[in-house]
Amino acid sequence: MAKRKMLFHPDYVREKIRVSQLINRLQSCAMGEIDLTMPQIRAIEILLRKSIPDLAAAQVQSEQTHRYVVEVPPELSREEWIRKYSPQHSEDVH
Numbered sequence: 463m464a465k466r467k468m469l470f471h472p473d474y475v476r477e478k479i480r481v482s483q484l485i486n487r488l489q490s491c492a493m494g495e496i497d498l499t500m501p502q503i504r505a506i507e508i509l510l511r512k513s514i515p516d517l518a519a520a521q522v523q524s525e526q527t528h529r530y531v532v533e534v535p536p537e538l539s540r541e542e543w544i545r546k547y548s549p550q551h552s553e554d555v556h
Contacts, residue, residue, distance in 0.1 A: 481513045
């Protein structure tokens with residue numbers, strides 16, 4: 463057997479293992495395989511909320527849109543535009 467590169471799990475891996483164990487216990491309770499008391503179920507719920515963000519909160523964050531405000535300059539008449547952007551007039555201004 464090959465030697466393992468890491469001798470221990472990093473903290474984030476341990477956290478994922480703990481969360482999966484809690485979920486497995488809740489699933490076993492839901493399927494009638496084990497009995498959990500209400501305080502146990504409540505404690506699991508609290509721990510899961512700390513570990514896994516609520517789907518509703520994640521959905522709200524993903525639906526945010528960015529709104530940008532653009533200030534549009536006033537529309538120029540043809541004569542004003544020529545006066546402002548014409549190469550002949552721009553030399554006179556400088």
